[in-house]
Amino acid sequence: MTRYDTAFRAAVEGAEVAQRLFRTELDVETKSSKMDFVTRADTETQRRVIERIRDDYPDATIVGEEEDELKSVPEDGNAWVIDPIDGTTNFVRGAQLWTTTVAAVRDDETVAAATVAPALGDTYAADSDDATLNGERISVSGRTDLDQFIVAPVLRYGSERDREFGELLRELILRFGDLRRFGCAQVTLGMVACGTLDAAVSTQPNPNPWDTIAGVHLVERAGGTVTDVEGSPWEPGCEGIVASNGTRHDEVVGRVARAVR
Structure with missing residues (x-):
């Protein structure tokens, strides 16, 4: 199992957890400010992502937004960077612009990433060479003005x-x-x-x-x-x-x- 495969599967499975809880009744707490929300959808999604990663890499180093995971990326070795729900305010308000995101990092260089926006039906992914959206290769715009x-x-x-x-x-x-x-x-x-x-x-x-x-x-x-x-x-x-x-x-x-x- 490559790190790209694991990142992709972990993001997809985590997003499935979050999507099941989207637009349901959730207790909403705040962290550093009145607009910095967290719900059990964040923690349950992160736990599912970590479970999937550790199925393939039992000793994985995790950098994650929620709970007691590391908050910065080690300069050496392999690490997995997780955002269980990026756009939690959107999620809490019922807006569809939120994602579950996983990146694999080796010696401070990103080698794979997956961003799943299930409410939009979009999955972005990238290995060491190409980026895709829903399985199709993508490129930035060519606009110059x-x-x-x-x-x-x-x-x-x-x-x-x-x-x-x-x-x-x-x-x-x-x-x-x-x-x-x-x-x-x-x-x-x-x-x-x-x-x-x-x-x-x-x-x-x-x-x-x-x-x-x-x-x-x-x-x-x-x-x-x-x-x-x-x-x-x-x-x-x-x-x-x-x-x-x-x-x-x-x-x-x-x-x-x-x-x-």
Whole structure:
């Protein structure tokens, strides 16, 4: 069983657990803020994903959003990065834009990723070479006119940094063709990978690995470019994220940078 196969199966089986609980009566708790939700769907989904991974790799190192799993990716060795429900606010409100996501990492390099959006009927996946959507190979858009770019902000920062987030939104709407915000980082990055969006950006420092790693891998395997907000190669824990189709990436970085000056 390859790591790609395991990541794919774990994401699919986890998503099945979450989908069964979607739009049902759930007790909703909050974590760090009034808009940071968690339900038993998150914990039960994560447990199912871990069970599937450990069926194939009993000694697997797990990095996961919920419970007591690691919260950062080890620099050496193999690890599995899990987001049982990315877009929990959407999930809680009954909106269909949420995913179950699994990435396999070896020595700090992503080797496989799967993002399943069961309520949308979409499954994104990538091995070391290609990215697919529902089994069909995908690529980023070929658009070059920034005035026609559709750009999505990802990773809202919390109420204490709402002013900064507002500045980012202002810059995006002024300097690109249009913007979208979906409230689910992984599905947003998947949309960049398949060309639905031309870029996705965040100026949030130290974005969580479960919010980013799988989607970054999808974009890169689909031919896109991903950096931090300074234009340096993206890696977990860096400053922000700029993921684009690559045609005008430096200019996208420059326009996003204006929002944090």
